[in-house]
Amino acid sequence: MLVGKIGKVYGILGWINFFSFTEIKEKIFNYYPWFILKNKKWESIQLKNWKQHKNHFIIQINNVIDRSIANTWTNTDIFIDKNNLPKLKKDEYYxxxxxxxxxxxxxxxxxxxxxxxxxxxxxxxxxxxxxxxxxxxxxxxxxxxxxxxxxxxxxxxxxxxxxxx
Incomplete structure (x- = not known):
């Protein structure tokens, strides 16, 4: 299930702009693992750090240590397994x-x-x-x-x- 998108690079140390599609934006960081579709294969990604930045977030992904590596992640969709979402009450839906x-x-x-x-x-x-x-x-x-x-x-x-x- 699509839950977010990686945007442009932020700074020179590998930070990347990140946009959450969840209703309560910070909840995105409760729904691990995150997955990306790369070369027609699903890969899990691990976050090193994240921070609130204006109306979105900036994130650091493990092993992304500089701007040039971070740039390869621009416009990447982030997915989770929908089974990781909290169970809803009767007559509630996502x-x-x-x-x-x-x-x-x-x-x-x-x-x-x-x-x-x-x-x-x-x-x-x-x-x-x-x-x-x-x-x-x-x-x-x-x-x-x-x-x-x-x-x-x-x-x-x-x-x-x-x-x-």
């Missing part, structure tokens, strides 16, 4: 559970499939790959507001009912 859910409105019209979720300061937003051929809209953006817009989420059957035209 964002990755929402991806690929089919979206229907309350009139039982199929709107499309969830391809992404984004967060802003007001609420989360589902990005739906549009299936309405009559509209010239590529994707539909639906606010993820429980009860008001999101009427039902069935993770087992991968369906979501929304109040949306």
């Amino acid at each position: 964002w990755h559970d929402i991806i690929q859910c089919k979206i229907f409105n309350t009139k039982n019209q199929y709107l499309g499939i969830v391809i992404n979720l984004i967060s802003n300061q007001y609420n989360d937003i589902m990005i739906i790959q549009n299936n309405l051929k009559k509209q010239n809209i590529k994707d539909i953006m639906i606010p993820f507001i429980n009860q008001k817009i999101i009427k039902n989420i069935d993770i087992k059957n991968k369906t979501i009912i929304v109040k949306w035209n």
Whole structure:
């Protein structure tokens, strides 16, 4: 499961900018081991150190000791085994559970499939790959507001009912 991304090099001692995709950003450091896909093979990576830096983090990876080595890690996605995530209570779900859910409105019209979720300061937003051929809209953006817009989420059957035209 994708949980973060390595950015540009920071300084000359092998530090690298790192962006966490977890809801509580610091929790990323509780979910070890981390994996990368390199040359079509999964490899585990070990952190030497990490620090908060502005609105993201900087990290040191074991055996990455200078800027030139650190530069080879730029734009690397970080994955974890989803079994390492905390167990959820009934009717709770992770964002990755929402991806690929089919979206229907309350009139039982199929709107499309969830391809992404984004967060802003007001609420989360589902990005739906549009299936309405009559509209010239590529994707539909639906606010993820429980009860008001999101009427039902069935993770087992991968369906979501929304109040949306």
